[in-house]
Amino acid sequence: MRDLELPGRSPVWADNGLCATSHPIGANAALDVLKRGGNAMDAAIAGAVALGVCEPAMCGLAGDCFALVKPAGSTQVLSYNGSGRAAAGADAAAMRAEGLSEIPDGDARAVTIPGAIAAFDEMSALWGKLGLADSLAPAISYFEAGVPVHSRVAYDFANGHGRLDATAARHLMPQGKPPVEGERFALPGQAEVLRRIARDGAKAFYEGEVAEDMVAALQAAGGPQTLDDFAAAKGMQAETIQGSYKGAALYEHPPNGQGATAILMLNMLSHFDLSSMDPFGAERAHVEAEAAKLAYAARNRFIADPATADAAKLMDPAFAAELAAAIDPKRAQSVPDQISGAPHRDTVYITVVDRDRMAVSLIYSVFHSFGSGIGTDKFGLVLHNRGCGFTLEEGHGNMLAPGKRPLHTIIPAMLAEDGTPNLPFGVMGGQYQAAGHARFVTNLRDYGLSPQEAIDAPRAFPSGGKLQIERGYAPEVAAKLQEMGHELTPPPAPIGGAQAIRIHPSGVMEAGSDPRKDGCAIGY
Structure with a gap:
């Protein structure tokens, strides 16, 4: 139990339904759908879409998503790839x-x-x-009002508002300046x-008209x-990939997501006595x-479009040992060739478990803050x-080409602590996410921390040749x-933002939500 005289968050417990995400309005949208008889997928979509007006720098309708799903009464973890392909005219x-x-x-x-x-x-x-339609109903009212x-x-x-072009700024900043805390923000x-x-x-x-609006802007x-x-856009189901760490199975989304990188990190860390x-x-x-x-560095060589990626190499225990x-x-x-490039930590994550213990782990993003910054005129x-x-x-497997999906940083996850998938989680934060998954899992397995304690724990991450701490x-x-030779630098913002729900053997659910974001876990 945490020291109740100090600032902090206690775990949230529930029996009938539980949601953890990065904004309270999104969490409530999901919970309302559960109370109306929806299941975890209905609720996760409701909450995620609502986050587009709650956190517009992080996600939006013109973004991508990935999901892991454990159906009610099943021990199988399914995955869905909601990332988009390069245009037919893409030309590296x-x-x-x-x-x-x-x-x-x-x-x-x-x-x-x-x-x-x-x-x-x-x-x-x-x-x-x-x-x-029922999943979108709460979001429609929030976007409108x-x-x-x-x-x-x-x-x-x-x-991040400086990334918006003039058209986007007209819609997102109608007063000519970014909204401040407490001000009402709408996207009619x-x-x-x-x-x-x-x-x-x-x-x-x-x-039709919405696609025409996007194509005209682009x-x-x-x-x-x-x-x-746009007319050819379609997602796809995919087989989850799986690793293990100290008796727990880790389910990750396959490439083009970077989930195999988290499995590689855990396999590497298993060679060190972290618990000591x-x-x-x-x-x-x-x-x-x-x-x-x-x-x-290995991720940058092997993660690419599903047709060309080599996730097996990243999950090979012998490679991890090397x-x-x-x-x-x-x-x-x-x-060489490690983590570099412009910072991008702009993602939302939502996890929902319903009364039948269907679990959804869903991540949704526009990549950089406000994505490309390119806005459409009409909508x-x-x-x-x-x-x-x-x-x-x-010649690189991840080279831009028509119809390909790029390497994605966003990754939902799910853990099976005692043989049955029982802990959907995600760690937002751009490049950090794979390292964040490894740290979250080691916090649980090596140190016995609760999901909330594992989320609260301090973070560090190497980027651009320096260690953000x-x-x-x-x-x-x-x-x-x-x-020890690290050149330290403060991170430009808190490193990531995590959410997690644990289903205990008794059936009772426990959730944690990251104080680095505005969100919460809420259940009933």
Whole structure:
């Protein structure tokens, strides 16, 4: 039990239904759907879509998503890939000829065809109970009437609004400036898009006036996207991938998501006696940072479109042992091709478990803050920039090409602690997510922390040749890490934001929610 005289969060317990996500309005939207008789998928879609107006820098209708699903009464974990493909006119050679070595994050050519709406439509049909229209109803009212801006959302708006082009700014900042905490924020144009989707399904987004609005914005900005590209949009079911750590099975989404990277990190960390280390000390932080450097360098070589990725290599215990042996437990090392690029921590995650113990782990994102920043004229949609996950390197499996899906940082997860999947979780935060999964699992398995304690624990992450370290670490830990050769830097924002629900053998549910975000866990 935590010290109740100090600030903090206690676990949330419930019997009938539980949701954990990064904004209280999104959590309540999900819970309302559960109370109306919906199941966990109905509720997860409701909460996720509502987050588009609650956290517009993080997610939106023109974004992508992934999901893991454990149906009621089943021990099987299913997955759904709601990421979009590159346009038929995508041309890496032309971009290289311009002298580009990577895809600019505000370029229209960084926009793959948004996949989330197609995914919500099909997941509702596959696993929902009420139907898509009922899942969208709470969000429609919030998009139309607006929601009060919360603290973290105001922070994200203030720091990211410069990415919005003039058209996007007209819809998202009608007063000419970012909204402040407590101010009402609405997206009435997007409410109309949702009404059309509720009536006609995903085709209302990928065909007709809404698609024309997106294509016009993209082509005006120099993009190759066409109406045919949008009409061809479709998600897909996929086989989950699985790793293990100290008696628990970890289910991850397969490539093009980076879930195999989390499995690789855990396989590497299994070669170190983490449980003998101070959970919040320098020794553990160092080993995790060194494992992340090597794991992410491998990720950049092997994660790509499902047709070309090599997840098996990343999940090979022998490969993990080889990398673990290269870690100096006393000294930081430089690793070529590790974690670099512009920071992108802009994602929402929602997990829901219902009274029948169906569990959904869903992550939804526009990648960078406000995605590409490209807005549409009629409906005020802001397009994501997931194409930045491609490389332009000729011959690379993850090279930009027509119809391909890029490497994705967003990954939902689920843990089976005693043979049965019982703990859906996710750790937002752009590149950090795979490392965040490994840290969350080791917090549980090596140190016996509760989900809330595992989420609360301080975080560090190597990026751009430096080790980002949160203020939750003691000054003497930071000093020791510097002695070990790490160049420390404060993170530009709190590192990630996690949510988790544990189903106990008794059937009672326990949830944790990250204080780094505005959200909460709420149940009944």
